[in-house]
Amino acid sequence: MFAIDHYYEAGTLEEAFALKEAHPGARWIAGGSDLLIQIREGKLAGAELIGIRDIPGLSGVTLDKQENIHIGPLSTFSQVAEDPVIRERIPMLGRAVDQAGGPQLRNVGTIGGNICNGITSADSASSLFALEAELVLSRIGASGFISSEEKEIGAFYLGPGKVDIAPDQMLTDIIIRRKKYEGFFGHYTKYSMRNAMDIATLGCAVYCRFSDDLAVIEDVRIAYGVANPTPCRCPGAEKAVAGMKAGEEAFRKLGELALEEISPRDSWRASRRFRLQIAEEIAYRGGMACLEEAKAAKGGVKPAQGAPGRPGEGAPARKTGESFGDGRHWLLRLTVNGKAVEVPVDNRESLADMLRNRLGLTSVKKGCDVGECGACTVLVDGKSIDSCIYLARWAEGRHVLTTEGLRGLDNELTPVQQAFIDEAAIQCGFCTPGLIMTATELVESGRTYSREELRKLISGHICRCTGYQNILNAVEKVVGQKQ
Ligand SMILES: Cc1cc2nc3c(=O)[nH]c(=O)nc-3n(C[C@H](O)[C@H](O)[C@H](O)COP(=O)(O)OP(=O)(O)OC[C@H]3O[C@@H](n4cnc5c(N)ncnc54)[C@H](O)[C@@H]3O)c2cc1C
Ligand code: FES
Ligand code: FES
Numbered sequence: 244m245f246a247i248d249h250y251y252e253a254g255t256l257e258e259a260f261a262l263k264e265a266h267p268g269a270r271w272i273a274g275g276s277d278l279l280i281q282i283r284e285g286k287l288a289g290a291e292l293i294g295i296r297d298i299p300g301l302s303g304v305t306l307d308k309q310e311n312i313h314i315g316p317l318s319t320f321s322q323v324a325e326d327p328v329i330r331e332r333i334p335m336l337g338r339a340v341d342q343a344g345g346p347q348l349r350n351v352g353t354i355g356g357n358i359c360n361g362i363t364s365a366d367s368a369s370s371l372f373a374l375e376a377e378l379v380l381s382r383i384g385a386s387g388f389i390s391s392e393e394k395e396i397g398a399f400y401l402g403p404g405k406v407d408i409a410p411d412q413m414l415t416d417i418i419i420r421r422k423k424y425e426g427f428f429g430h431y432t433k434y435s436m437r438n439a440m441d442i443a444t445l446g447c448a449v450y451c452r453f454s455d456d457l458a459v460i461e462d463v464r465i466a467y468g469v470a471n472p473t474p475c476r477c478p479g480a481e482k483a484v485a486g487m488k489a490g491e492e493a494f495r496k497l498g499e500l501a502l503e504e505i506s507p508r509d510s511w512r513a514s515r516r517f518r519l520q521i522a523e524e525i526a527y528r529g530g531m532a533c534l535e536e537a538k539a540a541k542g543g544v545k546p547a548q549g550a551p552g553r554p555g556e557g558a559p560a561r562k563t564g565e566s567f568g569d570g571r572h573w574l575l576r577l578t579v580n581g582k583a584v585e586v587p588v589d590n591r592e593s594l595a596d597m598l599r600n601r602l603g604l605t606s607v608k609k610g611c612d613v614g615e616c617g618a619c620t621v622l623v624d625g626k627s628i629d630s631c632i633y634l635a636r637w638a639e640g641r642h643v644l645t646t647e648g649l650r651g652l653d654n655e656l657t658p659v660q661q662a663f664i665d666e667a668a669i670q671c672g673f674c675t676p677g678l679i680m681t682a683t684e685l686v687e688s689g690r691t692y693s694r695e696e697l698r699k700l701i702s703g704h705i706c707r708c709t710g711y712q713n714i715l716n717a718v719e720k721v722v723g724q725k726q
Pocket of ligand 1: 270271272273274275276277278279280316317342343344345348351352353354355356357358359360364365366367408412413414415440441442443613614615
């Protein structure tokens with residue numbers, strides 16, 4: 244059980260602001276991948292929360308008539324990474340958020356939460372700085388109408404973990420203006436000690452516009468994470484390099500000059516000296532990668548045709564269950580392993596606890612209880628999530644699948660389960676149900692993957708017995724192979 248004092252859920256923006264007026268000390272919670280961890284660690288024990296994750300209109304990516312990009316703050320990392328507008332117009336941002344945590348985390352963590360937590364290592368931050376994103380902050384006015392103000396992302400970060408948002412305001416839109424992205428090529432580098440499930444030791448986004456013949460750097464923006472207490476740009480370096488001949492000399496200079504504008508700290512993760520060395524090198528490599536991308540794209544970038552409108556506009560409000568008793572409990576209606584169930588839950592309960600303790604589905608293992616190991620992975624509406632950092636309440640009206648639900652009519656094993664046996668991918672078996680659920684998601688996607696892609700896609704799981712090669716062999720055996 245999470246040490247939550249009270250949880251309220253908002254079905255609409257109006258409801259969210261009304262709840263905020265009634266409970267001014269309550270915090271917004273979106274994906275919960277920061278807040279629930281802090282509650283688990285005791286730093287925010289006793290917090291009051293207002294759930295906003297299902298407010299219609301605040302997720303998804305759209306283009307308006309001027310071709311400005313609007314990113315709903317409740318869009319998960321996966322939604323952003325897979326969105327066609329992002330992939331075609333600002334792929335740097337999609338690739339950046341696709342490096343956060345592991346796949347299960349990316350299915351719940353939101354881009355808005357990643358900005359609003361104010362952390363310098365946030366994987367979306369450097370790219371959004373380089374894109375000069377504008378943030379729309381909304382609140383309910385005295386007249387009862389929702390009023391909004393726009394703020395440049397550069398002015399939003401005040402200090403470590405501190406952002407310029409009033410407690411009664413909510414981030415409701417992230418805007419990337421057409422003039423800020425059109426004609427630019429970008430590259431984000433995350434330097435971390437592990438390829439997955441690790442925050443950045445240093446992050447750097449380089450964003451360049453070249454002359455038509457690619458001979459000259461017409462404009463360049465560079466932004467770092469973890470190089471200062473907040474994400475930052477290096478305007479001096481940018482100014483010095485704009486107008487230079489595109490190539491090694493210019494991008495070496497970009498890296499050298501950027502060092503004058505950053506001041507990374509010593510930490511257990513890396514020394515200041517090491518971070519400075521990395522900062523110089525990834526600025527250079529990022530610039531060169533932009534040039535390579537521009538060369539590859541020469542001949543014209545095909546623009547995406549997105550429907551004009553606001554993020555998620557027109558999405559219906561989700562039907563919800565019922566509160567009962569003291570208002571802390573909820574009669575949850577959902578489908579578990581293909582069967583409709585009604586189950587009373589405490590609003591403070593995780594989905595992992597609900598599945599294990601109330602429904603007896605003990606294939607759902609609890610290892611770390613903080614989203615790090617993947618042992619508790621289940622599928623919610625076909626997507627893998629860490630059920631230990633997902634409130635049971637959020638499963639209202641959804642389809643949940645655990646390993647118990649994989650058995651066929653005659654109790655036969657699925658090809659995924661059989662492959663784990665055939666490839667000796669099981670030792671103690673603690674990580675196995677979670678891995679089988681992720682592999683099932685991959686099989687169900689119908690997509691094909693290379694071995695390297697599969698390695699990344701199962702990186703949200705830790706096997707304490709470390710049989711990773713056999714696990715990968717098993718997954719590779721059943722998931723479609725890229726030729
Ligand atoms: C195992 C693990 C690995 C991780 N790895 C990474 C990583 O590699 N890179 C990375 O960048 N992050 C990482 N994170 C951190 C986290 O997943 C992200 O910061 C995520 O984007 C937070 O989004 P959320 O929706 O879960 O936020 P929540 O926890 O719901 O909220 C975070 C903060 O933002 C506020 N907030 C949320 N939405 C809004 C809104 N619309 N308006 C105003 N305030 C709002 C909340 O009140 C809270 O203060 C990791 C977390 C875990 C548990
Ligand atoms: S990720 Fe949920 S128990 Fe480890
Ligand atoms: S088989 Fe033992 S933890 Fe993976």
